[in-house]
Amino acid sequence: MTYERPVLDLGIYLDEQGEPIEYGRRWGMGHPPEHTYSVTRHPERFAPLLEVATALQAHVAEHFEPAHDSASLRFAERDFPSVEVWAGVAGYERFPVCGCDACDEDVEAMAGELEDFVFSVLNGDFQESWERGGIATQWVTRDGGRGSWSKPQDKHLKRKLKARGRGATYGPWQERRA
Secondary structure, three states: OOOOOOOOOOOOOOOOOOOOOOOOOOOOOOOOOOOHHHOOOHHHHHOOHHHHHHHHHHHHHHHOOOOOOOEEEEEEEEOOOEEEEOOOOOEEEEEOOOOOOOOOOOOOOOOOHHHHHHHHHHOOOOEEEEEOEEEEEEEEEOOOOEEEEOOOOOHHHHHHHOOOOOOOOOOOOOOOOO
16 A cells, blocks of 8 residues: 655756756755746656656545545646645645746655645644634645645635634544455
């Protein structure tokens, strides 16, 4: 029942001089050049994330089912290419977060973050609450934990979270029996 990430074809992408781009390490400790903001030279490099999402969905469908107190889990694949995942009442993550050349997001690292988010929901390690006029989410990663805060556009989400007692701590999903 162990999940295995599919083998990812990360491809080789070239810069303007014909040199391979080392995404995730382009700027070191420096700042990206101004012209790299709002530009995505090779969006196709994110396509492997769709493969990871497909593998995760198949793994979940084959091995798990939600329990009455577990967070919901929903996926959407976008043309960019990117993956959006919703959990619980209002938890939301997008992979990649941005995708522009300045952000220099590493596809393998993002695949790990996507897996961490999904398995956090499955293991019951995902929480969300209404804080400071927005929704705070927290989940477990291989490196410890992560969280986000957002101000939702949907006013009903606040009511749903408050109905759960200001927030939600979810239980794990149930493993399917063979």
